[in-house]
Amino acid sequence: MTAELQYLDLMRRVWDGGALRGDRTGTGTRALFGETMRFDLSDGTIPLLTTKRVFWKSAVKELIWFLSGDRNIRTLVAQGVHIWTDWPLARFNAATGEGLDRDGFEARILADADFAAEWGDLGPVYGAQWRHWPTYDTTGDGHYARSPAGFDQISALVHGLKHNPNSRRHIFTGWNVAELDQMALPPCHMTYQYFVNENSLSGILYQRSCDLGLGFAFNIFEASLLLRMLAQQCDLRPAEIVWMGADCHLYVNHEHLVTQQLARTPRAFPTLDIVRRPDDIFGYRPEDFIVTGYDPHPHIPAPVAV
Structure with a gap:
């Protein structure tokens, strides 16, 4: 059995038997609670879904952006990555009534640093917490100031x-x-834990919420990529990534995506090579990662619920 079949099985169970629920976006979901999957990384493969094309280079850029501690979309937009634009765009249009489309908004983000600082900021999302979790120092007068x-x-x-x-x-x-x-979107892939055994590294990703149709493909790929980076930096062998999902859902307007993916036969996962070892975990560049043997079925477009 290919490892991707466990994902397709979960997708099928959620769609056929998941609870129909309202949600924050007003779209509606089908959901199951408390699911687990395991993916072997010891053979050099990486869990990159094959039943639809995943734009893995954007996922690499997103992970590097997380690790930088940045909280503004400008760096991503400059690299042609649009996955975070919908949230600040919605906030801008709601506040101003301008009705900008994505291209117009991103053009202003790139052209105007002050505009980007005001409207491209996502709040203290992922990378801000990973790299700059708030701490406080005493001011000497019985008060504390944020470091x-x-x-x-x-x-x-x-x-x-x-x-x-x-x-x-x-x-x-x-x-x-x-x-x-204060966050544009509270973290869905929220907690990571690692386990060292006989010079090998395994990890767990716990997600409080998982959009199986769109988000999961990036989530499992980036978690596996991060484990590979950590293993390289710490002279360990990659072993296994365990995925744990709490609210595992499919949006009700993604029926076409579910139907198409479940009708497809998964193919072997590709291999991932890291061609350079930077001085630290923060020194990786997108070109450091080479994926070989990726042969996916075509991409399936679907709307993002904001």
Whole structure:
């Protein structure tokens, strides 16, 4: 059985037997609660769905953006990555009534740094929490002031994997309860944990919410890619990525996507090579990653619920 079949099985079970639920976007979903999948990374393969084409280079750029700690879409837009644009665009149009389309909005983001600073900011999303979790210093008068740098969870993770591999605390998270209402979108792939055994590295990704039709393909690929990067930086062998989903859902307007994917036969996952080892986990570039043998079925377009 190919590893992708477990994903297709979950998609089928959600669509056929999931609870019909309202949701934040007003679109409606079918959902199951509490699911698990496992993907072997020890043979050099990477879980990149083949039952539809996944634009994996955009996923690489998104992960590097997360690791940079950035919270503004301008860097992504400059690289032709549009996956985060819908949220600030909706906020801009709601506030101004201008009715800009995506292309017009992104053109202004690139052309005007002040406009980008105001309207391209997503709040303290993923990378901001990964790299700059808020910390506070005493001011000496009984008060506290927020530290500009915050706590770097990723640097701490790498240090721990290298120097205390048997720890049960190799964890980072984006779920900062105090700042959820400031985020364009609270983290869906929210908590990661790692396990070292005999110089091999395994990881768990816990998702509070997973859009199986659109989001999962990026989520599992990026989690696996990050594990490969961590393994390289810490001189470990990649072993396994375990995916745990809480609210696993399909949007009711994605019936065409579900029908097409379930009718397709999955193919073998491709291999991933990292052709350069930078000085640290933050030094990777998109061209450092080579995917070989990716032979997917055609892309299936579907609307994003914002």
